[in-house]
Amino acid sequence: MTIIKKIRENLFLVIVALIYIIMFIAKPAMGIEALKSSGYYIKEMLMIMPVIFILTALLDMWVPKEKIMRYLGKEANAKGVVLSFVVGSISAGPVYAAFPMCVMLHKKGASIRNIVIILSSWAVIKIPMLLNEAKFLGPKFMAIRWVLTVIAIIIFSWITAKIIKDEELPGEVMAQAGLHINRDACMGCTLCARNYPEVFEMENKKALVKSYDALDPDRLENAIKSCPVKAISYNNSMNM
Amino acid sequence: MDVFTLAIWIGTLIFLGISLAKDKVKTKQVLKMALGMGKGMAPSILSIIFAIGLILTLLPPAEIAAFVSNQSVLLATVVGALFGTITLVPAFIAFPLVATLVKAGVGVVPSVAFLTTLTMVGVVTFPLEKKAFGVKFTAVRNGLSFLFAIAIALVMGVII
Numbered sequence: 311m312t313i314i315k316k317i318r319e320n321l322f323l324v325i326v327a328l329i330y331i332i333m334f335i336a337k338p339a340m341g342i343e344a345l346k347s348s349g350y351y352i353k354e355m356l357m358i359m360p361v362i363f364i365l366t367a368l369l370d371m372w373v374p375k376e377k378i379m380r381y382l383g384k385e386a387n388a389k390g391v392v393l394s395f396v397v398g399s400i401s402a403g404p405v406y407a408a409f410p411m412c413v414m415l416h417k418k419g420a421s422i423r424n425i426v427i428i429l430s431s432w433a434v435i436k437i438p439m440l441l442n443e444a445k446f447l448g449p450k451f452m453a454i455r456w457v458l459t460v461i462a463i464i465i466f467s468w469i470t471a472k473i474i475k476d477e478e479l480p481g482e483v484m485a486q487a488g489l490h491i492n493r494d495a496c497m498g499c500t501l502c503a504r505n506y507p508e509v510f511e512m513e514n515k516k517a518l519v520k521s522y523d524a525l526d527p528d529r530l531e532n533a534i535k536s537c538p539v540k541a542i543s544y545n546n547s548m549n550m
Numbered sequence: 551m552d553v554f555t556l557a558i559w560i561g562t563l564i565f566l567g568i569s570l571a572k573d574k575v576k577t578k579q580v581l582k583m584a585l586g587m588g589k590g591m592a593p594s595i596l597s598i599i600f601a602i603g604l605i606l607t608l609l610p611p612a613e614i615a616a617f618v619s620n621q622s623v624l625l626a627t628v629v630g631a632l633f634g635t636i637t638l639v640p641a642f643i644a645f646p647l648v649a650t651l652v653k654a655g656v657g658v659v660p661s662v663a664f665l666t667t668l669t670m671v672g673v674v675t676f677p678l679e680k681k682a683f684g685v686k687f688t689a690v691r692n693g694l695s696f697l698f699a700i701a702i703a704l705v706m707g708v709i710i
Contacts, residue, residue: 322677323597329604340607348603351638355595357551358558363584365562368569371580402555404638406595406675409682410587425683426691433669438552446645447652451710455662458705462698466691473690480684 351404358403366411370418379419386424391464394424398431408432416479423471430463489519489530495541502542506533517541594678598638601674605637611647618664619654626660631700634667637674644668658710663703670695 317324334341382390401408412425435456444452480492489509491502498515506529511520534542551559569577614633618626639647644665651661671692672679679688 320593320597322601323593326597326601326604330600333604344600344603344607346603347606348600351599351602355599358555359588359591359595360584361555361559361562363587364566364580365558366587367580367583368562368565370583371576372569400554402552402558405669405672406591406598406678409678410591413682422687429691430670430695434666436554438554439669442645446649451658454706454709455665455702458702459666462702466694466698469694470687470690474687478684478686480681 354404358407362403362407362411366414369411370414373418375418378415382415382420382424384421384423386421390421390424391427394427395431395435395460395463398428398433399435399437401432401436402438405429405433413479416476421471422474422476422479423467426467426470427463430467431460434459434463489525490543491517491519492541492543493517495539497539499538501536501538502533505536506530509533591678594681598674598678602638605674606639609633609637611637611639611643615647615651615654618660619651619656623657623659626656627663627700627703630660630664631667631696631703634664634669634699635671635673635696637668638672639668657707659703659707661703662706663700666699666702667696670699 330341330344333344380386381393386393398408408429412420412428415428416422416425440452440456443455477493491510493516496516498512498517500512500517502510502517503512506526509520509525509530510517510533512518530544534540534544566577566580569580611633614629618629618633621629648661648665651664652658676688676692679692683691
């Protein structure tokens with residue numbers, strides 16, 4: 311049971327590993343080649359990810375929610391858009407490095423629109439990349455592509471924000487501390503709210519964590535265990 | 551390490567030092583949180599990296615470029631955009647490659663389509679993005695990015 315669950319959780323990793331195994335049996339030279347070209351990306355990842363994690367955690371700890379909301383929230387308007395472009399452009403590393411940072415910013419009140427701008431500009435219009443582009447393709451090519459890309463990002467970030475609502479972003483997987491309910495999985499059985507009404511409540515037929523001061527570990531464990539779809543998770547690494 | 555990565559490291563270390571001076575307990579929590587994030591993302595990041603290694607071996611960028619340069623502009627644009635969507639290529643490989651494409655007479659449109667989808671749209675990063683932001687957000691963002699990448703390419707073809 312747990313093995314199947316583990317495989318399902320890391321399905322992508324399992325598939326990649328399987329292809330490697332097949333490749334090593336069928337064409338060992340190709341397998342070695344593939345591992346070698348992964349090497350560059352591992353180096354790239356090790357150079358940037360640790361610092362991104364630390365920076366994200368630092369900002370999470372020290373920057374108050376109101377500040378993030380004021381500068382990157384829905385009411386920030388043009389100021390928020392410009393700031394998002396700046397954050398994305400001075401970043402470093404591959405686009406997935408932006409994920410934990412953006413999840414944290416969204417949790418603290420940044421708007422979907424600004425999250426999309428940060429993600430996209432992080433991906434395409436980083437300054438070191440622009441310099442590289444000017445070198446190989448000419449400054450004119452680079453400048454025109456930059457202007458068009460900025461316009462495109464402004465338009466589709468606006469469209470994305472119209473389609474996606476804030477509640478539709480889960481963001482629980484990035485190892486946040488505390489108590490979480492996976493609202494995609496919750497089927498509204500109300501068991502947790504009945505078992506531990508001080509902490510859980512129902513809202514729109516889905517369970518929700520209320521603000522709580524203290525947790526009774528036994529009752530919490532009981533509520534987590536009783537959830538039929540295992541949608542409740544508790545990460546106590548922060549609560550000391 | 552480029553200047554920007556270095557600057558982020560230095561800035562973060564200074565920030566961390568200030569944090570430590572202000573509140574030891576909170577700083578300890580910060581480091582625990584960072585470690586937790588790292589552990590949470592490590593399997594996904596590693597699978598992305600090894601998947602990119604696989605894709606680059608099975609579909610070498612240079613061969614794709616050679617293939618694209620013999621096709622009509624329309625087909626080249628579609629193939630370029632699709633290839634850019636599947637994989638992630640570092641800038642120092644991508645830009646010289648696109649420069650050879652342009653010089654080989656493939657045209658600006660397919661080259662730009664390839665360049666823009668390459669970085670902005672990610673099939674390999676889809677599972678991780680989905681975990682972070684949900685299926686709907688990821689699908690909408692990548693779908694729109696793909697469409698706009700084509701649009702950017704077409705407009706650039708008209709301008710240049």
